[in-house]
Amino acid sequence: MRAACVAALLVYALGLAACGSAPPAQSDAEVRRERMVELNDRAQRAVALGDLRRAAALYRDALRAAESFEDFHSIGVNSLNLAAVYQALGEPEAARRALERVLSAPARFEGALVAQAAGLKASLALNAGDLDAAGNWLKRAEDGCPPPACRIQAALLVLRAELALARGAAGQARVEASRALAASRSEGSHEEEANALRVDGRAASAQGAHAEAVTLLGQALAIDKQLAHPYKIGLDLIALAETEALRGERDAARDYAQRALDVSRAAGNRQQQAMAMGLLERVR
Secondary structure (H helix, E strand, O other): OOOOOOOOOOOOOOOOOOOOOOOOOOOHHHHHHHHHHHHHHHHHHHHHOOOHHHHHHHHHHHHHHHHHOOOHHHHHHHHHHHHHHHHHOOOHHHHHHHHHHHHOOHHHOOHHHHHHHHHHHHHHHHHOOOHHHHHHHHHHHHHOOOOOOOOOHHHHHHHHHHHHHHOOOHHHHHHHHHHHHHHHHHHOOHHHHHHHHHHHHHHHHHOOOHHHHHHHHHHHHHHHHHHOOHHHHHHHHHHHHHHHHHOOOHHHHHHHHHHHHHHHHHHOOHHHHHHHHHHHHHOO
16 A cells, blocks of 8 residues: 655745835845745635645745845745645655755755755655665654754654555554654644554555454544645545555445545646546446
8 A cells, every 4th residue: 555645834934924025125135025924824724725826826936035045045945835735735845946946056045955955865766766865864753853943753753654654664664653643742743643544554454353453543634634734634534545455345445536536627737636546447
């Protein structure tokens, strides 16, 4: 069983938004900076509404604004968010291009931003089936993100679990997923909690524990529906369809695959649409 791995949408907010009206003596640089922050905020709202195409366009505009006055923190933030949105849209090449702004010149950016970029690069490599590259990028992310200062430990543990599962080590994947689940709850990250439950469910299914897998994946789906993440909901539904197909429950598998197709069409994710249609063909 293979499902796409995760990307963390809204990696960072700029945290620079100003309140009230602009002061009369505002400089051109201040105006451009406020415009950039406004675009970033609008992009975050678009993600929250599930309008990822609109979010990508707004992050691109915010990135161009940040580049116009060489604000490297904001360039990094918007590059990461743009890459995550492109991955959620099923456009890995565009996601890789966005990440190159950070990874091609890491000395310009904060360590946490570089580590996050390396983690996203690992996720893209994992989705592409390049496990060696995924492992190398994940190691780079882990080395650049020592706890407790770096707060993406749960996300990196989820990736470590995904990599173990892709290599056929379902037992190790479950160990890493358990660690990720504990870290996500310690960090208070519901998104990473769902990610950990999803990979644990897929690993349980790979071990033949299909009933347990359905329970774990159902828990992930419930969280992702509360968070209103179409991409993650699609991943949950595809994993549930695959698990039900493996245990011979064709009607349930068809239902989950059709729901995954509906969600992925609404979100505009072509990769998920293809996966859902393939599953529907298998369980006709």
